[in-house]
Amino acid sequence: MNWTDERVELLKKLWSEGLSASQIAAQLGGVSRNAVIGKVHRLKLSGRGRTTATPARPKKPATPTAAAPKPVSSRPAPAPRPVAATLGATALQVQFDAEPARPALRATQDVVVPISRRLQLVQLSERTCKWPNGDPLSEDFNFCGNECADTGPYCRYHARLAFQPASERRRVR
DNA sequence: CCCTGATTCGC
């Protein structure tokens, strides 16, 4: 996967929007969060308001010249990431647009619906994320449908939203 | 253990 102009733009957008590197990586698809972070740094847009107050890193042990026998172990396989990144940008656009200036209704701004496959209920299988989108009574009600781990009914990010809101709340400061 | 971004360094 290479960094096309569009992908870089989306990266910038999402980053400035305050999304985490891993979330952006998921949005883009085909890249790891490390890749995103690395790209962000290279683009020199690491600073981003007050997301993670990182007091700058001192240093790293570096390389002890000759006393560093690094046992190169085999790679755990990069893990295939299909991810149909077809219309992600458009979907996101809609979400952010629906926010003129409403400080009061700002509950979870970093809750972004990842690229949804918009599956119907009957299309769900054991390994599809069962995170619902929209109104169950509405016609366009659908499910995320992205690949989910066998550890739960949701994909990685929806699982986080569902089960780990505590650490998110803690960050509010 | 989960996560976050930051940095280094081989490619």
Add this chain to the structure above:
DNA sequence: GCGAATCAGG
């Protein structure tokens, strides 16, 4: 330039 490995922290 890229990104995995690593680091440092919440």
